[in-house]
Amino acid sequence: MTPTEAIASVPTDLFIAGSWRTAGRTMAVENPATGEVLTQVADADPDEAMAALDAAAAAQADWARTPARTRSEILYRAFELLHAEVDRLALIMTLEMGKPLAESKGEIAYAAEFFRWFAEEAVRIDGGHMRAPAGGARFLISKQPVGPCVLITPWNFPMAMGTRKIGPAIAAGCTSVIKPAEATPLSTLALAEILQRAGLPDGVVNVVTTSRADDAMSPLILDPRSRKLSFTGSTGVGKHLLQLAAQTVMRTSMELGGNAPLIVFDDADMDTAVAGTIAAKLRNIGQACTAANRIFVHASVAEEFTRRITEEMASRRMGSGLEEGVTIGPLIDDKAVEKVNGLVRSAADGGARVLLGGVPEPGPGHFFPATVVTDVPEGAELGSTEIFGPVAAISTFTDEDDVIARANNTPHGLVSYVFTESLRRGLRVSDALETGMVGLNQGVVSNPAAPFGGMKESGLGREGGLTGIEEFLDTKYIGIAD
Numbered sequence: 001m002t003p004t005e006a007i008a009s010v011p012t013d014l015f016i017a018g019s020w021r022t023a024g025r026t027m028a029v030e031n032p033a034t035g036e037v038l039t040q041v042a043d044a045d046p047d048e049a050m051a052a053l054d055a056a057a058a059a060q061a062d063w064a065r066t067p068a069r070t071r072s073e074i075l076y077r078a079f080e081l082l083h084a085e086v087d088r089l090a091l092i093m094t095l096e097m098g099k100p101l102a103e104s105k106g107e108i109a110y111a112a113e114f115f116r117w118f119a120e121e122a123v124r125i126d127g128g129h130m131r132a133p134a135g136g137a138r139f140l141i142s143k144q145p146v147g148p149c150v151l152i153t154p155w156n157f158p159m160a161m162g163t164r165k166i167g168p169a170i171a172a173g174c175t176s177v178i179k180p181a182e183a184t185p186l187s188t189l190a191l192a193e194i195l196q197r198a199g200l201p202d203g204v205v206n207v208v209t210t211s212r213a214d215d216a217m218s219p220l221i222l223d224p225r226s227r228k229l230s231f232t233g234s235t236g237v238g239k240h241l242l243q244l245a246a247q248t249v250m251r252t253s254m255e256l257g258g259n260a261p262l263i264v265f266d267d268a269d270m271d272t273a274v275a276g277t278i279a280a281k282l283r284n285i286g287q288a289c290t291a292a293n294r295i296f297v298h299a300s301v302a303e304e305f306t307r308r309i310t311e312e313m314a315s316r317r318m319g320s321g322l323e324e325g326v327t328i329g330p331l332i333d334d335k336a337v338e339k340v341n342g343l344v345r346s347a348a349d350g351g352a353r354v355l356l357g358g359v360p361e362p363g364p365g366h367f368f369p370a371t372v373v374t375d376v377p378e379g380a381e382l383g384s385t386e387i388f389g390p391v392a393a394i395s396t397f398t399d400e401d402d403v404i405a406r407a408n409n410t411p412h413g414l415v416s417y418v419f420t421e422s423l424r425r426g427l428r429v430s431d432a433l434e435t436g437m438v439g440l441n442q443g444v445v446s447n448p449a450a451p452f453g454g455m456k457e458s459g460l461g462r463e464g465g466l467t468g469i470e471e472f473l474d475t476k477y478i479g480i481a482d
């Protein structure tokens, strides 16, 4: 399939109540590797977006009554279709988002796993029974879908962030309106078409694409019919959405920014530490909330570690994600390149050493090369801001308590990474780190079967794992007189 055919295969209208509806306006979707316009998609205004919530609200009661086995089978068919169409979907993802094709294929498989996982969970929603401690009554405890959901996803994992929210919503018996990021609407539109082919009833999932996120989505969030908001994106937007959600006390799941520390102790296995750091740093061209943002390496192994990281990063090819052998694709837009460049420049001005890269590529496309920066001064913006680019910022430490304090010295708390061959130290340090997840001797923690989420300002709630479906369920207890 050619890129043109892949793009032409995606519906570009709003997906509402099972049909594709045009909007009054359209918006362009660009290829970040070239700056070229790939296609136009619907750009919903507030009324057009509200029609999606109307559809979700209308479908809720029937969907909640649909047997769990039926919901499960739809998810399982969608899982199979995602695999059957991985080549087409990966091509679409690389074209709209930029990541290398191999990583896009990896994301489709990862995204599909959420459907398989929640297909398995849909039929295991259970409750409980107990007698009142003082006697005279018994309690029947059951779970119900929370109701229509508003799901808002970012551009960096255009398919997996969608399935991670849609999967548990479908499994729990909730209908939803999903709004993908304006930069990457095509993957979600392609997913909607797949869900329809998998047999999803009309109105259960509705897709709103818009360039006017605030105008179009605020009325849906404030509408008392929507009972759950699940958001993945920046901490600033997350805080704003939490304030809106407070108006109707709707349930929220927030997966917000990170500032992941990665700690390499002197007893780390160097091959493992280097491979893990590269994975944690370069996955998605560094554009992940789980990316290793601050790398702390023990002074006694810093030279070897830094040399090996620099060699490894220098060997990476940068270019269009469609080219064979490329592992560093473009950043999402020029603003991202300017941000990464500004962080590196100001660290260098403050005394940091740039060992590799550090200078943006001229256009077309939005490229920033693999970069290694050492001696990052304490307090540099490079250490306190989510970099979202292929920049390894390395500093050294000598004392365990000191490095834990530095690692925790951030309002964020999504994930941290620890490399040590000592089990005792690994667990001690993991316990002390104020993050919702820890990668111990591994650079990737994401797994649909594990509870993904953060502490502190990195968010609320967990996605995936055994608790992921709970985020879409209300607990009800019926007190029965004996």
Ligand code: ADP
Binding pocket: 152, 153, 154, 155, 179, 180, 181, 182, 213, 214, 217, 218, 232, 233, 234, 235, 237, 238, 240
């Ligand atoms: P990023 O920095 O990754 O682009 P954002 O938080 O800006 O993160 O965006 C994540 C998602 O939130 C996107 O789908 C974006 O359109 C959406 N978004 C941004 N601002 C708002 C808002 N005020 N209301 C609703 N959605 C928003």
